[in-house]
Amino acid sequence: MKIYLGCIPCFARQAVEAAKMSTNNPATREKIVREALKKAAAIPFDKTPPHMGMEIHRIIRRTVGDTDPYKELKDRYNKKAIDIYGELKKLVQESDNRLETAVRIAIAGNIIDFGITTTDSIIHLTEVVEETLKKPFAINDFEQFSREIEKANRILYLADNAGEILFDRILIEEIPDYTRKVTVAVKGHPVINDATIEDARQVGLTDLVRVIENGSDAPGTILETCSREFIEEIEHSDLVISKGQGNYETLSESKYNVYFLLKAKCPVIAVDLGVEVGDIIIKKRK
């Protein structure tokens, strides 16, 4: 998915939010935002939206040093998610279709996204889960997903955000022979609240499956910015599970066998997918 004109105000919002998160110094914040606007003014529209998110955080690192401004927020949401792990697990165990329930839970976790949600909003995780369990899929390739997942030998799971990654664990644990078949990829560098190897560790994923870093600092999967190890992994996977908007935006036009699991949280993505804001999706790339 390319950059739409409608993405521009969101870029500005992200820059202001991230500047505020990364420094208390008004002059430094202003400098970051000005640099980001300059970058936005020149960004080629054939890039994907996460390209701009990546640029914003590069500007922040150049300006205030190699910080992780969302660290505290990420830790907090990992903890919040861990606190309801038992509850989520029980929902799966008591459901008629364990895999579908786990898919829905993984999508519910996608609400924890500070690229979209402002950092001061309060997210009620269990309410979101309840709602997501009942909601019809706006795009529903679940049956095909269910069949493919049985047959796939090498599955690459592209994590999205911290906190959300515990919800991903719930789904991973429902994949047959997951310890052997599933590799999880996290970001190679902190960017917004995207999950890194540290978040995978906090939610216990590193003890369950192989977790690799994708080598990139983009809030999505921009292949040109990924490591050779990651590219080899995605090239050799039978099936890729892609969580969230950033991964959709960057892989919707790729060549891989990807299933996109996400909640459409912005009007631009909703239009691109032909759904409504708030809709949930499990979509095979065609």
Place this chain on the structure above:
Amino acid sequence: MKIYLGCIPCFARQAVEAAKMSTNNPATREKIVREALKKAAAIPFDKTPPHMGMEIHRIIRRTVGDTDPYKELKDRYNKKAIDIYGELKKLVQESDNRLETAVRIAIAGNIIDFGITTTDSIIHLTEVVEETLKKPFAINDFEQFSREIEKANRILYLADNAGEILFDRILIEEIPDYTRKVTVAVKGHPVINDATIEDARQVGLTDLVRVIENGSDAPGTILETCSREFIEEIEHSDLVISKGQGNYETLSESKYNVYFLLKAKCPVIAVDLGVEVGDIIIKKRK
């Protein structure tokens, strides 16, 4: 009021909206938005927010020619407002305090603001009026306003938006000896949906009172951009009635005896005024 960091995403949104309103050509829209971002990246933060609105519309005029992209929308809201004139007039006539009711109606009209509201939202005018009649003022200098308006000899009324200007007429008609005492100032050039002389004509104001153009193309009252005639008028007025956010943003630090009548529609203004978003205000400049 100076530009806050929180204004920046709104500038980007305004640029995208205005670009979409002024041309259907995607390349031209992109050009406008890129120019606006470049301008925003460099704007001094000691300017007021309407300065950026002015720059955006200057970019549009330079790019697509001297258009009035909001013309149709302005005509439509003038008409909508005219349609309920009798209803509004009756509310004043049947009220215990005619002046206060008229002030509230004038503030209710301030909801018609396409600098803030997206152009595709539907505004239910009579519902907004009903709500505004009951709402307590978050800042209430009405008593003083009421006393000063009795004594003032020369009153300058700074209109804000088209449509809204019919609501202003309701208030103007309650000012003692208004035909002699009140001058209304409208914008010197179309900008967003701000009222121009044409809108004053459409709602019948030009037949009631003296209406002058302020000579400026800013969505507010940036004195450096106003005509000599306007400056002389404001210098010699005993009392200035300033409608809406744009006029507040540009005159809150001026030297004049201004009463600001507005609805706080954005979080930045709300913080600046120490009120909540949605609050209504009649505030004497101190």
